[in-house]
Amino acid sequence: MSPSVAAVSSGGHTTPGYRRNGKLRACEPCRKKKLRCDHAVPVCGRCVAREQSERCIYHPQPLSRATEYGPRRQIRQMRRNPEISSRRPQVFAIETCSSPIQLEEPEQREPSGYAAYDEPLLGPCEPPTRESWPTQPKSPQQDSCGGKCGSQGFLGTTSHTAIFSEAMENFSPALTSSLVFNGEDTISEGEINHSYNIVAFLEDRNMVDLLIERWYEHSEGSCICPGFVMKQWLEQVWRHHDNALAGGHTATKWRLCESLWRNTRSPLLVGKATSASTWISRGTGENLRWQVIGLVAVVAGLCAACLSPSDVLFVNNKVIVSDFVNKMAEVSRACIAICRSCNAMDDLFVWLLYEHTRLVRAVSGEGSHDAYRAGGETNDALITMGLHQNTLVNDEVPFFLSELRKRLVVGIYAMEISTAVFLGRPTRLSHQYCSISPPLDLADEQLTLEGTDLEASLECLDLDGFNKGKRLSRTTWLKVWLPFDQLREEVLNLALGQYTRDKVLRQADGIQQRSVEQWGRLPSFLRKTQDELAEARMLKPVEVLFRTVLRQDYLSNELLLQRVLIQKTGASSAKLIGIAQEVLRDVLFITHRYDIASTIQTDLAFLLLIHGMRSGATIAVELLRQEKVASCPENAQLPRSQTIQDLSVFAARLGAVDSSSGAFRMCDQGRNAITSILNKILDLRSVQLPDCQQSDQQPPLIPIPQLHLDLQAQAPRSLDLGTCLVTEVDQNLEFEELVTLGNDHDFMRWLENADWGPSDS
Structure with missing residues (x-):
């Protein structure tokens, strides 16, 4: 260690000093490679992660040093000229014995998700020093979307990989599997520093539990994340991490953040034999992921946005609703940024994007650019996952996950059509290029059934997949909404496209006929108007809302x-x-x-x-x-x-x-x-x-x-x-x-x- 660093350390300073432009000095390895240094003393987190602590020094005047001589200069010359390395192989033995200098160091970039966020939520802290470790490599096997996604995401029939997949798979399966990215990555101390304060909202366990309970009590499943999933997530979070979330900057919370990063970077594996309970457990407890943290925050924010500011829950806890909702939006936004940097592309990430978009619409408004941008990223993630083409049960997808994906796709498509019509813009997700299957009208708890119990539940559905018990839920709403949204997309296309008068009349007549036919095919209990509902004033608020919106879907298309x-x-x-x-x-x-x-x-x-x-x-x-x-x-x-x-x-x-x-x-x-x-x-x-x-x-x-x-x-x-x-x-x-x-x-x-x-x- 250089004398300057020793002086800084002994002096008790927590920063390495400032440059003439007022910015903190970077250590020599980070400065030379033009990487972002976290300025930790005596050794920065990036150097710890790359196992080069002995080279981490903060030189007060790095450009005024004398020219280097000896073995270090020879090694630098060998990097620039490979011929020197063939003539002087003994230099490697000398240097590797004296100091472990890495000759090839792949350049690592700071997670791109943080560049756009300057909120205090992601501010640095001073956790205990800890070395990083490599995460589990992503499996090169075929993913649960039904196609080989790899690092590029879903690749369709016109992509270059389709040639190899179709022509070479029968001859050499190893060749096609090699097309999928497989690599290792490390978790730096700086990454954990940025995310340390995100989990702070979970310290108020009582507030979180009450909001989640209120949401699923009043919303009747108005969330892509079913209630039984959220319940198991929170139970495991409190059981395994209650001490870490008690408050304060503790080493336990530091280890929690480390495990969150590691788990988020590991693939969420699923197969046809995977049960719902097993799949849920892979995202919570010791396997807790940033996607789950974000979903807890966004559901709490949605509940707070739906309640009155004078609700007893906020009055007793002295909570300002607008501040709380904005805070939850920041938490979910930060979790999304981390998932981007981890290249996390799974069902939980798309869930988070979808619910975050709903929260942004509630905060910023339907026509805001923030909501429009968030919806675009949700559409992109849906297509990248390949869910726009395949949500059916197969060798990789169990029944419960297939149904959840159907609900997700319909929900995202409906949200996109609503936004496009409201703004008068072309849709970014067209049913012409998607294979959208309507979900079965099952209750959330029925999705976890297996064997004869599942068969008995399916017997309670009619030929069109609606429940026979006249139960109205969000799934019923989505199932009805899908065909009318497809017709609404055609109306939007008719409005924005360049058509002759005769073609407009001809297409409009076809849309009207199909709309009337579709309305007539619905079960009778769904086609009742407000005047026909004698018991309307006795229904729950969410049931009244569902019935009203179902009727509006039909009438709005005609309007x-x-x-x-x-x-x-x-x-x-x-x-x-x-x-x-x-x-x-x-x-x-x-x-x-x-x-x-x-x-x-x-x-x-x-x-x-x-x-x-x-x-x-x-x-x-x-x-x-x-x-x-x-x-x-x-x-x-x-x-x-x-x-x-x-x-x-x-x-x-x-x-x-x-x-x-x-x-x-x-x-x-x-x-x-x-x-x-x-x-x-x-x-x-x-x-x-x-x-x-x-x-x-x-x-x-x-x-x-x-x-x-x-x-x-x-x-x-x-x-x-x-x-x-x-x-x-x-x-x-x-x-x-x-x-x-x-x-x-x-x-x-x-x-x-x-x-x-x-x-x-």
Whole structure:
């Protein structure tokens, strides 16, 4: 050790000193190889990991040293010129005896996931020094996705490896297996430093247990991770690591972080004979992984986001809901970054990405770029795993995992279609290139059954895979949602694509016919409307939500299709208005349940924003048209009094969305817009409208050409209501122009630019 280092160590300093630019000095090995040094004293973690502690020195002026002579210089020359090594083999013997100098050191990079994160959550700490070890090598065998993924992920039939796999597998299986990456990696001390504080949220065990329990009690399985899986995970975590999570920077917690890194880098092996209990245990206890830590955090965050800020759970624990939810989002984001650096690509990682995307949508909003980016990574991971092509039971996939994968794929696809339609953008996950199988309508606990018990459970399903007990769960919802989402993708393609008028009419007619047929094939208990549900007010909040959303899936497709027909074929708006009335009626029905707003307010805000805003805006604009036209038919499609009452209630519901919700800003803008339109309508009552004679034909419909908000220049026109179809409009009225409803993102952007000002009501 050099004198400078000895002086620093004896002086009790914890840093090696600073350079002239204010940054910490790097040790010589890290400086020469341009690697990121963790600046630990007396030996940095990277040098410990690479077994070169004797070479780890912090030189105060590294560029002022004299030229080296002797064996070290000769070795450096031999690295640059291989011919020297053949002429002077004795130098190796001299140097390897005196100091273990490595002649070939593969350059290691810091995990890429940390480069984008500067949160205090990932700040460094001072754990006890510990050497790293190599992780278990990844198995080169065929993975559980059904294809040889390796380090590149799923490779399809057009990839270069397909040639070798198809042509050479019968001749030399060893050749095809050699195409799969197989290597070892090490865990550096710096990597553990960055992740040491991530598990700190588990110190409050009581809070975590209560939130997880509340989530699975009220959500009825509204999570890709079943309740029995999460329960076994937490039981094993508390049993094996309760002391390590008690608090403080202890050596036990340090060893826990080490094992988390090691387990995450090892493959999550599964075979057809793997039981559900065995598979679950491979992610918890002594096998605890960062994916599980992230899933615990994100489920706790989702539960907190759904509950009221005044819930007794938060009041008693003095927890600020918004801060807690943001903290859980940071934890899940940090866990995802670690999984990226570990090249972890398994079912648990895709689960984490999917649930993290849901949490980001709840925090940042449906239309935020953070949510859009998180959804894109989830789609990418799904394809990389090969789950878009194969989720069926085979020699590598047991029954329970196959069903969980079906639920996962349908959930991710539905989320992507919802986002694409809301933003008016092309979908990034198309059913044309995916083989999506609907899941069986089984309860979560039934997935763990085997043998005769499993066969008995399957006998309780009808021919289409629905349960015969009229039980409504999230799996039922996903199973119904899949065909309607595929139809919605076709509507989106019709809106964004370049088609002739005849082709639009022909494809729209086909979509309508298939939609009606699909709705008719559903079990009768799923097709009941709100009026037919005499016991609706006795149902649990989540059951009411499921029934409402199921009906909205069917109605929303028709509403979106009518908007496309108005835009591209000049169709009448009469059918659109009728559908919008039905949608708004369902939305108002569910908002009458106060217990829904207190237990699943995130889903309620989503329903108000996605479905309610579409229909409410359509009805408000149509009602304003009826009030402003010079003449109107006696049989106006919208009854004035009832419509004003409904819109007033809807505006109040929008105003009740909590300010911490990601949907608050858009809902508040929508409330201001609808309130302003209602004020205009009420002000117009002082104007005496002339009587009009009833006519069998509707008045001629003309588009409004002017739009002073430059909406068309700001956003693409897709899923357009078309231009607002109206009769002759009095240009002297105060309301300068009517709203041109484009896609949902267009409408939200128009709301942002419109200066509504505070409403008087």
